[in-house]
Amino acid sequence: MKHIKYLLLFAILIGFTACSDDDSNTNDDVALPELTAGSVDFSSYVALGASFSAGFTDSALFEASQINSFPNILSQQFAKIGGGDFTQPLMNDNIGGIALGGTQLPGSTLEPRLVFGGSAPVPLSTVIGPITSTTDLAINNLKGPFNNMGVPGAKSFHLLFDGYGNIANLVSKTANPYFIRMASSATATMLGDAMAKNPTFFTLSEIGGNDVLGYALSGGDDTDAITPNAGAVGVGFDATFNYLISTLTSGGAKGVITNVPNITDLPHFTTVPYNPVQLDATTAAQLNASFATYNEGLQNVLDGINAGVIPSQAAPNFNQDEVNKRKINFSAGNNAVLILDESLSDLTGINSRLTNMRQATSDDLLILSASTFIGTLAVPGNAQTVNGVAVPLADKWVLTPNEQATIKEATDAYNATIESVANANTNVALVDLNSILKQLASTGIPFDDYTMNAKLVTGGAISLDGIHLTARGYAFMANKFLEAIDAAFGSNFIASGNVAKAGDYPTNYSPLLQ
Structure with a gap:
């Protein structure tokens, strides 16, 4: 996958100023009062x-x-x-x-x-x-x-x-x-x-x-x-x-x-968008296939809890809304990055592969330095370990709600x-x-x-x-x-x-x- 760079394109700036064409709001013809200190001593x-x-x-x-x-x-x-x-x-x-x-x-x-x-x-x-x-x-x-x-x-x-x-x-x-x-x-x-x-x-x-x-x-x-x-x-x-x-x-x-x-x-x-991952349809389909077992595992845990096969106390707050929130799905175009979220139910005691990951939403804030990390490889030379896509971003890169x-x-x-x-x-x-x-x-x-x-x-x-x-x-x-x-x-x-x-x-x- 192509390395994702800074993610942000800035226009060429002239003087880096944000300016308007309004006339100056000063009026040199108006006599201003003499400066007074009021009750303040500014000596130190x-x-x-x-x-x-x-x-x-x-x-x-x-x-x-x-x-x-x-x-x-x-x-x-x-x-x-x-x-x-x-x-x-x-x-x-x-x-x-x-x-x-x-x-x-x-x-x-x-x-x-x-x-x-x-x-x-x-x-x-x-x-x-x-x-x-x-x-x-x-x-x-x-x-x-x-x-x-x-x-x-x-x-x-x-x-x-x-x-x-x-x-x-x-x-x-x-x-x-x-x-x-x-x-x-x-x-x-x-x-x-x-x-x-x-x-x-x-x-x-x-x-x-x-x-x-x-x-x-x-x-x-x-x-x-x-x-x-x-x-x-x-x-x-x-x-x-x-x-x-x-x-x-x-x-x-x-x-x-x-x-x-x-x-x-x-x-x-x-500044850094939550959905900077641009994919074509083929790559998206390949990623979805790689996460299919993970998505099925989430649903299986909930079905097991509902059926009484898995004790409810193992994940007392886990429900269908959370299953939907945690399922990974990519599509052609811009996609949300994959992140870890410690507020999700810990399912690793039930299935060690069900880590606390989900895709980011517009409610998540990515810190500025994440822009140079997303798209790098967690394992150098292994294109299947793209950070933020195949490997979730660690907590330090994201502020969750x-x-x-x-x-x-x-x-x-x-x-x-x-x-x-x-x-x-x-x-x-x-x-x-x-x-x-x-x-x-x-x-x-x-x-x-x-x-x-x-x-x-x-x-x-x-x-x-x-x-x-x-x-x-x-x-x-x-x-x-x-x-x-x-x-x-x-x-x-x-x-x-x-x-x-x-x-x-x-x-x-x-x-x-x-």
């Missing part, structure tokens, strides 16, 4: 958060992306009205990724950035040749604290862990390379370093996002569990988030927080905590990232002369990794923070025109930027 602004705060984009952190981080964009506006210096732990290059002693650290978020390869996102190395990051933990670490305390990959409880920046903990995977290079000491915490800057204003962004993202990126296979909402400080999200806010506001600082987007709306989970519900349940619980904190504290304003992402994924959002949406590559808002924002997306996010500050604390950034402009920020970075 600290941004505490994870990937979004850091400026992570295209599956990497690099100098240009940090310069275009939303906290740095905000600091440029704050500088007009008393804001102090805003320091960031800048990476050593625009390659992205982190090395240790000249050896590239493994992991998709620690390797050089993605670029557009003409039809799909590809690693930078495929365009410019082999590369190793020059940001090296062994030779060019920085020493914090910094004003931008955004650490890619940080979960809520990581902000309080005093070993998160200790290089000795790399072996046990309890340290974060990005925090190692910026922590003030090996025993520093993210929150502690943030508080060392004596913040008068803060942003706390996307806390809770990584607490569910790891589970989602692993297809809900439980190798990266969701943080429980209940539990003690440093364990459960609710107590941890409340502690973070009480600490950040303890000196009278005002701040803006965000809720957690429903991450399954991101293109990392919505049950797994999506688990993510939503946790996200809703986190957001309830975040909203209650914002409602209870007059020094805290809220930016609704969840609603923003939903709008991006549905109708799109106008930003100056552009209309951004959540499509991979072409949408303008989401970067090439399908999760993090583009520079233009971060600029839009910065403006939403400014709106929240105006509404809660009486400033007038929006009315005075002191905002980020879409045209000043790109939606992609050239492979030549190194």
Whole structure:
């Protein structure tokens, strides 16, 4: 069978921008009011958060992306009205990724950035040749604290862990390379370093996002569990988030927080179709013949249970609907991939060949990297072992409806905590990232002369990794923070025109930027 490649064809893009021909909505003839700070002291602004705060984009952190981080964009506006210096732990290059002693650290978020390869996102190395990051933990670490305390990959409880920046903990995977290079000491915490800057204003962004993202990126296979909402400080999200806010506001600082987007709306989970397998009639017939015994076995088990030959307790929830759901059937044209689904009744104790597999439906979400795996051979050289066709995709490649519900349940619980904190504290304003992402994924959002949406590559808002924002997306996010500050604390950034402009920020970075 022909190897199935990326599955997605993208149009040739000019500048990778999603734009409209509408006239500019600015009016240079209207006199704007003078900028005022309202009740906020911006002299010491600290941004505490994870990937979004850091400026992570295209599956990497690099100098240009940090310069275009939303906290740095905000600091440029704050500088007009008393804001102090805003320091960031800048990476050593625009390659992205982190090395240790000249050896590239493994992991998709620690390797050089993605670029557009003409039809799909590809690693930078495929365009410019082999590369190793020059940001090296062994030779060019920085020493914090910094004003931008955004650490890619940080979960809520990581902000309080005093070993998160200790290089000795790399072996046990309890340290974060990005925090190692910026922590003030090996025993520093993210929150502690943030508080060392004596913040008068803060942003706390996307806390809770990584607490569910790891589970989602692993297809809900439980190798990266969701943080429980209940539990003690440093364990459960609710107590941890409340502690973070009480600490950040303890000196009278005002701040803006965000809720957690429903991450399954991101293109990392919505781009790969559930039915990318294209077959001719002959191949479909051959596959159906190979699965005939499997389909008959499902029906035989149910008939045996109904006849009392097989004890009903062996598969108490197994019924005709599940039989129909699990039967494999291919036809000429596009076909759904074959997946494993742990929510199905376990029949292997009755018949060891009846594994928990079925064909995907439109309710299933395939993660972005599945696009390069579907169609490969489970056994090299054996054309009868095509992944996703003859061999089911493992749990890590797919989010089933049950797994999506688990993510939503946790996200809703986190957001309830975040909203209650914002409602209870007059020094805290809220930016609704969840609603923003939903709008991006549905109708799109106008930003100056552009209309951004959540499509991979072409949408303008989401970067090439399908999760993090583009520079233009971060600029839009910065403006939403400014709106929240105006509404809660009486400033007038929006009315005075002191905002980020879409045209000043790109939606992609050239492979030549190194």
